[in-house]
Amino acid sequence: MGELTTIGFKPGRSPLHRLDPRTKQVLLVGLSVASLQGGITFLSISSLLLLYLFTAAKLRLGRLVYEIRYFLLFLLFIFVLRTVTFNDQWLPAIASGNLLVEALLVCWRLLLVVFMGLLLMSTTRIADIRAALIWLMKPLPLVNEKTAATMVGLVVRFLPLILYQAGEIGDALRARGIERRKNPLTRLVKFSIPLFRRVFLRADELVETMQARCYNEHRTVPELSFTLRDSFAAVIGVGLCLTVLLR
Amino acid sequence: MSIIQTAHLYHRFSDGTQGLDDVCLAFEEGEFTVIAGANGSGKTTLLRHFNGLLFPESGLVSVCGESVKKNPTAARQQVGMVFQDADSQIIGETVYDDAAFGPENLLLDRPQIHARVTRALADVNLTGYEDKSPHQLSGGEKRRLAIAGVLAMAPRVLVMDEPFSNLDYPATRMVLDQILNFHKQGHTIIITTHDLEKVIAHAQRLVVMENGRVVEDGIPEKVIGGIERYGVRPPCSIQLGRGILPWEN
Numbered sequence A: 001m002g003e004l005t006t007i008g009f010k011p012g013r014s015p016l017h018r019l020d021p022r023t024k025q026v027l028l029v030g031l032s033v034a035s036l037q038g039g040i041t042f043l044s045i046s047s048l049l050l051l052y053l054f055t056a057a058k059l060r061l062g063r064l065v066y067e068i069r070y071f072l073l074f075l076l077f078i079f080v081l082r083t084v085t086f087n088d089q090w091l092p093a094i095a096s097g098n099l100l101v102e103a104l105l106v107c108w109r110l111l112l113v114v115f116m117g118l119l120l121m122s123t124t125r126i127a128d129i130r131a132a133l134i135w136l137m138k139p140l141p142l143v144n145e146k147t148a149a150t151m152v153g154l155v156v157r158f159l160p161l162i163l164y165q166a167g168e169i170g171d172a173l174r175a176r177g178i179e180r181r182k183n184p185l186t187r188l189v190k191f192s193i194p195l196f197r198r199v200f201l202r203a204d205e206l207v208e209t210m211q212a213r214c215y216n217e218h219r220t221v222p223e224l225s226f227t228l229r230d231s232f233a234a235v236i237g238v239g240l241c242l243t244v245l246l247r
Numbered sequence B: 001m002s003i004i005q006t007a008h009l010y011h012r013f014s015d016g017t018q019g020l021d022d023v024c025l026a027f028e029e030g031e032f033t034v035i036a037g038a039n040g041s042g043k044t045t046l047l048r049h050f051n052g053l054l055f056p057e058s059g060l061v062s063v064c065g066e067s068v069k070k071n072p073t074a075a076r077q078q079v080g081m082v083f084q085d086a087d088s089q090i091i092g093e094t095v096y097d098d099a100a101f102g103p104e105n106l107l108l109d110r111p112q113i114h115a116r117v118t119r120a121l122a123d124v125n126l127t128g129y130e131d132k133s134p135h136q137l138s139g140g141e142k143r144r145l146a147i148a149g150v151l152a153m154a155p156r157v158l159v160m161d162e163p164f165s166n167l168d169y170p171a172t173r174m175v176l177d178q179i180l181n182f183h184k185q186g187h188t189i190i191i192t193t194h195d196l197e198k199v200i201a202h203a204q205r206l207v208v209m210e211n212g213r214v215v216e217d218g219i220p221e222k223v224i225g226g227i228e229r230y231g232v233r234p235p236c237s238i239q240l241g242r243g244i245l246p247w248e249n
Helices: A021-037 A040-056 A061-067 A067-081 A097-123 A125-139 A143-177 A183-210 A230-247 B043-050 B072-078 B095-105 B110-123 B138-149 B167-185 B220-230
Strands: A084-086 A093-094 B004-012 B018-027 B033-037 B058-063 B079-082 B157-161 B188-193 B205-210 B214-218
Touching: A021 A125, A021 A230, A021 B079, A040 A061, A040 A097, A061 A067, A061 B220, A067 A084, A067 A097, A067 B043, A093 B220, A125 A143, A125 B072, A143 A183, A143 B220, A230 B058, B018 B043, B018 B220, B033 B043, B043 B058, B043 B079, B043 B157, B043 B188, B058 B072, B072 B079, B079 B138, B095 B110, B110 B138, B110 B167, B138 B157, B138 B167, B167 B188, B205 B220, B214 B220
Parallel strands: B033 B188, B033 B205, B079 B157, B157 B188
Antiparallel strands: A084 A093, B004 B018, B004 B058, B205 B214
């Protein structure tokens, strides 16, 4: 397996790698909520900060953009949906300047949330994500925090593998001339059936290998420690959120 | 007392195929056994019973005198299983995390986990790779990491399913050398393979399976003679009439 995908944990020693996973998860939630209300100032500062964090973590931003290309198409679709209107004769017309800016802001916000999520996944071990979730969900009533954290951890673990399998199946289909089939539905069926089959098989294998190594919910969790660095990050995060509240 | 014992073990798959048919075997502590057979002969199915990943339709499998069905966790702790596909066995995002997965499941404390992981990675020559992503490793390194992940659980028996498949010559040599080292250290080794060439010279016992049954069981020199009739290729040295010779020389 040469290169899995860019999405997923990358070992490193960047400031974000060294933050407590609880800080990162709380900041992710807080900043995501703030992003959905944020104006140009907030979005610009957040984007610059993200750019710095991506560079410091030595992540390949270009490659990440490529990995989320279908999400970018989805954003384009949203942009078109919000900016193109129809007149009385059902002819398409471009919306006014204000609507264009608003549509751009919506796409920017969504993109920012996705990039923050990718940054968390790239700089945090799944074991740490799980440990932080157990800690954060412990006070919640009627929630088995260990099961819930394991489920989230497995989804995060599986995402890069599913993307890898999808890439492999796509290559195999292209090698046998799938492009010559013009019907998009046929192409979708030819792609999804082997993908689902492979993903379920892989899930079964994963369960077996975890069982073989005595997996259970009660396992040693990584030690979490909130340091001065986390306090500094929390202050920056709260400051950024305040720019949204106080505008 | 045998370390692993099966008594009249039967296993049938959900599609009706008979996977194992009246398998009675006993493995002694420190023994080096090779289980050979053609594809579909039941080798992997048998190994999965030792580790409690499959349970018998009838019959008994016991590890260290305890029924695997009654206490699969104890069996999994005693019998470390290395799967044929190393990629499917790798769970952690770094080499260190993967080797630590088993000890974490055993609820060991952090210093103990660290000691075991460090030792296991050193045993398979992966010291210095701790922070690497497992998916960046070569095929041989992945196989060694899979072995380290099992060694970190300190099992008494090391069970390996086709440990040399998809490995090039240097990687095969390295994995073989390490298996021989583990045997020297006192581990019980059970290996399944349809390619006897690489390992048979070091084994003390050869078990041959066909259609889920044990058809031959004994010291390699006695069993290997007619092994071709069970769909297993005899080593070159046997075909040349020179007896069993080590493959690596």
